[in-house]
Amino acid sequence: MITHHPKFELIHSFVKGDLPASISAGIAMHAELCPQCQHQIAQLTDQMAEASFEESSTSDVTALCSDSQDATTEGYFASLNADDMIASITQSDDLFEAKPQPQQTVTLSDQSYVLPKALNSMEVGKSASIGRLSRARIHLDENEIRTSLLQMQPGGSVPEHTHKGFELTLLLDGSFSDEKGKYVKGDFIVLDRSHQHHPVSEEGCLCYTVVNDALHFTQGINKLLNPIGSLIY
Secondary structure (H helix, E strand, C coil): CCCCCCCHHHHHHHHHCCCCHHHHHHHHHHHHHCHHHHHHHHHHHHHHHHHHHHHHHHHHHHHHHHHCCCCCHHHHHHCCCHHHHHHHHHCCCCCCCCCCCCCCEEEECCEEEECCHHHCCCEEEEEEEECCEEEEEEEEEECCEEEEEEEECCCEECCCEEECCCEEEEEEEEEEEECCEEEECCCEEEECCCCCECCEECCCEEEEEEECCCEEECCHHHHHHHHHHHHHC
16 A cells, blocks of 8 residues: 655645656656645646636736726637637537557566656666666666656665765655565655665565765675665665
């Protein structure tokens, strides 16, 4: 059961279209898996569309009234030629049939995964492996923001670390655990430099990750990995 969701402020920015493509894709993929957030996004979208329409209609009527003292709201709508509009919509007998787009797949460590629809148009690079971790970059050209698919093979883990910036993780397959508990498919987790954790996956998992700075490893010999922290995520 999904227990970790994007905060309302993040969903609100998503609906407004104010987020980077990497973060928007993460929320869209979470919504594919989470009926609760899918419903919230649909409600917000309807509310914003209605507010935008009312604002646009008010502006149009005000502009029309400024040109003619006798103009009324009824007169404004009467000036729209409904017959022309209907004729334009129905002028062709051809019906548009939307063709389903094949979903993209990725193979990491000889295991193939079907990716969510939000990744269909995104380019996934070649994979690289370190121990039981495999990572494939998603090429979005967002400067310091790096977006990846990260696989932990069964028994794999990421050494204990904190974050110099933020880390967004969406679990696409399998599960992993850290000091806070267990995460399952669909969980949406956002961490920053105030968090320190050691993710471990007993069954293996695939994650969608977005970071804007390197990991910082905090324990023992793993501190030697800090120079290559940006290569893992």
